[in-house]
Amino acid sequence: MIYPHEFSPDLVSIVQEFNCGPDEWSKDVNSWIRGGPDDGESALSCIANQNRWCRVWIYSTGESPTPETLVGYSSLGLGRWPFGTTKIPIGTIPFLGVDLRFQKQYHEGKESFAMGMYRDLLSSADALLDPQIKILGLYVDPRNDDGIKFWRKCGFENLEGKTYLEHGVAYQGMFSQFR
Ligand SMILES: CC(C)(COP(=O)(O)OP(=O)(O)OC[C@H]1O[C@@H](n2cnc3c(N)ncnc32)[C@H](O)[C@@H]1OP(=O)(O)O)[C@@H](O)C(=O)NCCC(=O)NCCS
Numbered sequence: 001m002i003y004p005h006e007f008s009p010d011l012v013s014i015v016q017e018f019n020c021g022p023d024e025w026s027k028d029v030n031s032w033i034r035g036g037p038d039d040g041e042s043a044l045s046c047i048a049n050q051n052r053w054c055r056v057w058i059y060s061t062g063e064s065p066t067p068e069t070l071v072g073y074s075s076l077g078l079g080r081w082p083f084g085t086t087k088i089p090i091g092t093i094p095f096l097g098v099d100l101r102f103q104k105q106y107h108e109g110k111e112s113f114a115m116g117m118y119r120d121l122l123s124s125a126d127a128l129l130d131p132q133i134k135i136l137g138l139y140v141d142p143r144n145d146d147g148i149k150f151w152r153k154c155g156f157e158n159l160e161g162k163t164y165l166e167h168g169v170a171y172q173g174m175f176s177q178f179r
Pocket of ligand 1: 026029098114140141147149150
């Protein structure tokens with residue numbers, strides 16, 4: 001069983017040791033959840049930003065989250081992506097990560113912790129996003145083999161021509177119709 005908790009400033013102390021890996025793309029996922037509201041790119045600054053809708057959840061193996069029971073986190077935002085000749089509103093997944101202690105592990109039957117978190121994110125997307133939004137999109141580092149494999153299992157595919165260039169890395173846009 002994993003328990004979702006909506007992320008807020010009072011939970012920031014619990015995520016200070018969150019660690020989903022040493023790779024460049026994992027470091028970004030680590031620092032985004034650990035950062036404070038004034039740290040520029042962080043979960044708390046995203047939540048606090050009045051001009052940008054964003055929700056974040058942390059997941060724990062116990063009913064109340066602690067650093068020891070922290071499995072990982074997921075997030076949801078909004079965007080407009082080009083499909084064909086028009087841009088359409090989509091839900092976005094800015095960041096998602098599973099702590100190293102819980103990666104490649106099943107928590108219920110044959111479902112991994114990562115997949116359990118994603119299923120919960122899907123039900124939040126279904127409940128919270130405008131009914132006209134039917135697509136989720138995200139960017140993935142092209143070197144992130146585990147991430148790409150995971151998103152494919154979740155039903156995502158590359159959106160051709162949709163990349164985002166930062167620090168010399170062309171992040172690949174992936175999308176999935178979730179309802
Ligand atoms: C991406 C990420 C969430 C995927 O997590 P994960 O735990 O590897 O998730 P998966 O569900 O894909 O599990 C991986 C494999 O472990 C296997 N596995 C799960 N439990 C297992 C167990 N007890 N024993 C052996 N294998 C197991 C699964 O079968 C799966 O392999 P397969 O589906 O190819 O057969 C994780 O790697 C992560 O947090 N990475 C860093 C952050 C990141 O890249 N985020 C995404 C940015 S876009």
